[in-house]
Amino acid sequence: MAEKAELRIGGDVIELDVIVGTEGERAINIEELRSKTGLITLDPSYANTGSCESSITFIDGEKGILRYRGYDIAELAEKCTFLETAYLLIEGKLPTREELDKFRESIRYHTMVHEDFRLFYRAMPKDAHPMAACSAACASLATFYPDSLDPRDPREVEVGVHRLIAKLPTIASYAYKHAIGQPFMYPDNRLSYVGNFLHMMFATPCEPYEVDPVVERALDLLFILHADHEQNCSTSTVRIVGSSHVNLFASISAGINALWGPRHGGANQGVIEMLQAIAEEGITAKDFVDRAKSRNDTSRLVGFGHRVYKNFDPRAKIIKKACFDVLARLGVNSKLLEIAVELEELALKDDYFVERKLYPNVDFYSGVIYNAIGTPESMFTAMFAIGRLPGWIAQWAEMHDHQHKIGRPRQVYQGANERSVQTIDER
Numbered sequence: 241m242a243e244k245a246e247l248r249i250g251g252d253v254i255e256l257d258v259i260v261g262t263e264g265e266r267a268i269n270i271e272e273l274r275s276k277t278g279l280i281t282l283d284p285s286y287a288n289t290g291s292c293e294s295s296i297t298f299i300d301g302e303k304g305i306l307r308y309r310g311y312d313i314a315e316l317a318e319k320c321t322f323l324e325t326a327y328l329l330i331e332g333k334l335p336t337r338e339e340l341d342k343f344r345e346s347i348r349y350h351t352m353v354h355e356d357f358r359l360f361y362r363a364m365p366k367d368a369h370p371m372a373a374c375s376a377a378c379a380s381l382a383t384f385y386p387d388s389l390d391p392r393d394p395r396e397v398e399v400g401v402h403r404l405i406a407k408l409p410t411i412a413s414y415a416y417k418h419a420i421g422q423p424f425m426y427p428d429n430r431l432s433y434v435g436n437f438l439h440m441m442f443a444t445p446c447e448p449y450e451v452d453p454v455v456e457r458a459l460d461l462l463f464i465l466h467a468d469h470e471q472n473c474s475t476s477t478v479r480i481v482g483s484s485h486v487n488l489f490a491s492i493s494a495g496i497n498a499l500w501g502p503r504h505g506g507a508n509q510g511v512i513e514m515l516q517a518i519a520e521e522g523i524t525a526k527d528f529v530d531r532a533k534s535r536n537d538t539s540r541l542v543g544f545g546h547r548v549y550k551n552f553d554p555r556a557k558i559i560k561k562a563c564f565d566v567l568a569r570l571g572v573n574s575k576l577l578e579i580a581v582e583l584e585e586l587a588l589k590d591d592y593f594v595e596r597k598l599y600p601n602v603d604f605y606s607g608v609i610y611n612a613i614g615t616p617e618s619m620f621t622a623m624f625a626i627g628r629l630p631g632w633i634a635q636w637a638e639m640h641d642h643q644h645k646i647g648r649p650r651q652v653y654q655g656a657n658e659r660s661v662q663t664i665d666e667r
């Protein structure tokens with residue numbers, strides 16, 4: 241017998257079903273609340289509200305658990321590549337070698353963008369933020385590929401998915417090349433997915449370019465760790481925009497814009513800017529922590545805190561370890577890493593952060609690695625977007641499979657009651 245919740249409103253009591261997830265999470269199903277009571281619920285930042293039932297990613301914020309399709313993030317990070325992880329998220333299972341080869345070949349086939357695409361960047365200022373270029377370019381893919389727009393046609397969706405996964409690294413690298421005034425590098429399909437991105441970012445037509453395997457593996461790891469994170473701000477954006485039945489390119493473009501925000505994916509750029517400011521201003525880590533705690537100061541300890549994790553973000557632990565490993569293998573001494581470690585040590589002992597259960601999140605250490613491999617801060621969030629793309633796609637597809645209505649929240653109106661219009665002479 242399904243568990244029921246009783247809701248007493250005035251003299252009436254109604255029963256609502258309690259839904260139980262496969263990991264024991266429980267939710268009150270309020271789909272019939274308004275029809276039964278005339279009331280709605282109110283939860284502006286959705287901190288208490290589930291938007292869907294999903295089988296893609298499980299997070300236990302209290303225990304610091306993250307699993308994609310049931311596989312623990314640490315095991316995936318150790319045993320898989322990013323493309324294997326992308327396949328897992330989108331198809332729901334780890335690929336066989338044959339399935340992975342076929343997936344990889346299809347991705348390789350779509351890495352180039354239409355030649356006219358290159359003109360698009362020329363309209364952009366040199367200092368255009370890459371996330372502006374990526375979201376605009378992603379949306380405009382719909383104009384180049386009218387044969388993969390119908391979200392209800394499985395074949396059109398499959399081609400659109402492969403095109404997006406293949407082209408986002410190309411689009412992002414072109415944004416960077418445009419910003420530094422270097423020629424765009426065509427994809428080199430002999431390289432791995434990450435190797436090809438590094439080639440398009442850092443190679444030039446004048447010099448041979450060798451992909452550093454240490455950097456390639458570090459970036460592959462970072463993309464795995466960023467690949468999905470259940471119903472975060474940008475994923476919820478992709479889902480609700482997709483529910484209007486607009487094409488996949490436009491839905492993902494909306495997700496890129498949401499991710500750009502400093503409270504979300506933009507935090508990885510914010511962390512490095514914070515660490516650099518501490519280093520350049522000559523203030524101590526303790527000085528900055530005190531500022532981050534002060535109500536009179538808008539500074540925040542960027543890269544700390546999370547809506548769901550009230551324990552360590554498991555991704556932060558893996559990335560912190562990778563920081564030391566990658567920097568040692570590259571022979572890089574990073575003052576920024578030293579400052580980050582000191583900030584973390586101070587914050588984890590400070591009542592302000594302990595009481596609010598603020599721990600390092602995925603963004604706290606990722607920028608240190610991006611910085612060490614030569615990525616400009618402005619590209620950090622675009623890298624996050626490349627990693628998150630398979631998750632956005634998987635969530636968008638799951639929404640289409642299960643949610644057959646457009647997403648349209650209600651509101652509680654607190655504005656003026658009815659009044660008559662005065663003409664301009666009467667006002």
Ligand code: SDX
Pocket residue numbers: 468469471472473502503504505507532533539540541542543544545546547548596598601602603
């Ligand atoms: C990502 O949702 C996801 O899963 C996101 C993500 C993903 O993979 O998709 O994990 C990726 O976006 C990680 C978060 C990156 N953002 C940052 O690092 C920016 C800094 N962190 C915060 O702005 C904040 O912690 C959020 C936005 C991440 C979470 O915000 P919440 O859950 O709405 O919490 P809140 O802002 O209400 O903060 C609760 C309290 C407040 O203090 P009081 O008003 O109770 O006194 O904690 C304080 C906040 O002022 N606080 C911080 C802080 N984060 C929260 N104080 C100082 N420094 C911080 N970083």
